[in-house]
Amino acid sequence: AEEMDSRGGELALVLCGYEKPVLEQILGYNRGALSSRIRHRHVLPDFTDQELAAITRSQLAISKPNYHVSDDKFVRIAARRVGKGRGSVTFANARATKALIDVASERQTARVVAERKA
Known part of the structure; x- marks a missing residue:
């Protein structure tokens, strides 16, 4: 989280995986400290x-x-x-x-x- 704050416009973070575990386990870590720092999210839909x-x-x-x-x-x-x-x-x-x-x-x-x- 500190690195994300200090490198504001220079850092791109890509999280890959199943949506629910990513949201709950990674973004929910440390009472939402990461979640509040990730402003743009793009969830890829399953293939048709x-x-x-x-x-x-x-x-x-x-x-x-x-x-x-x-x-x-x-x-x-x-x-x-x-x-x-x-x-x-x-x-x-x-x-x-x-x-x-x-x-x-x-x-x-x-x-x-x-x-x-x-």
Whole structure:
């Protein structure tokens, strides 16, 4: 707090994380001493379903270039399912789409292995 006071127009402070813990644990520290010194706040909204679908397509193209989705509706459905986690502390936005791709890849590998054994 002292550094913020002494370096008034020279210091930029960026706090990243989930909104509620940042507000309660960091800005609430020392009875609001930090909160009163931070005049401008910008909270980034969660990605929309459309943005999550675009992120999924992009991550899929980068991480699994040999994989192809037969119909884009499957990407949109998956993005909608990921988006249902919005508002929970565990919602991870774009990271959730990577996890989705990883699970889909594991399941496809298991299917291919099972088919080859049959």
